[in-house]
């Protein structure tokens with residue numbers, strides 16, 4: 557099972573043991589409008605998928621991974637592989653990547669650069685400011701190599717072979733969903749007391765109205781006969797938004813604040829087998 561090539565805020569790669577058991581038994585097409593780095597997608601390898609994200613640079617990474625995995629891997633190696641770098645090299649590459657962002661460069665080079673700058677940034681995370689500039693600081697890592705193999709790139713590419721990859725708002729992306737399809741909705745987090753500050757994926761941000769729009773869309777898709785699985789912080793507002801859905805709570809290893817473990821909740825419009833606290837079927 558491949559894991560995502562890039563680390564992403566809210567990535568669900570580490571949540572598979574909680575989320576995979578919540579999948580319906582079967583479905584036709586897998587639709588994932590907030591695909592991010594693709595933690596669930598890679599973890600579940602659906603036969604036929606439609607994926608999308610509002611972040612065009614990330615979408616370019618998925619397209620290049622699907623169409624040219626070995627070329628992407630080689631370009632990343634040409635940038636110095638995943639070896640550590642000093643501050644000067646990091647700032648130079650970050651400035652070059654921001655030029656690519658400004659100029660809307662959707663190329664193999666910009667995809668490789670996206671991998672490189674995020675790998676060498678603090679916490680290995682991708683983060684942009686309100687002007688859409690990549691602004692994560694250097695990870696101070698001069699030495700530790702972080703190499704991913706060509707095999708990893710090829711495995712990710714294999715999962716994407718039958719995937720349609722889009723770069724549109726989630727509501728538009730979900731228009732073609734039909735009865736019997738599966739929809740995984742993993743929008744940005746609803747802020748809550750524990751998860752606290754929000755890290756931006758894209759200069760647009762995700763407003764309160766967007767969360768309401770997501771829940772309304774989930775209801776419409778459920779009425780259409782699709783299987784809907786949505787996730788978010790386990791907050792009273794999330795439960796209000798998805799009132800009428802089945803709720804499945806799980807803890808996360810991230811976002812531990814003030815001694816409290818952040819809790820997330822998954823919502824389904826269909827019944828699933830009950831799980832115990834560590835995600836096994838009861």
Ligand SMILES: C[S@@+](CC[C@H](N)C(=O)[O-])C[C@H]1O[C@@H](n2cnc3c(N)ncnc32)[C@H](O)[C@@H]1O
Nearest residue numbers: 566567568590592593594595610725726744757
């Ligand atoms: C919680 S992350 C998804 C993480 C993903 N499941 C993973 O495993 O990496 C939410 C994603 O929604 C995207 N997003 C934000 N607003 C959006 C919108 N209006 N339409 C589509 N995608 C959006 C962000 O760019 C981000 O990648």
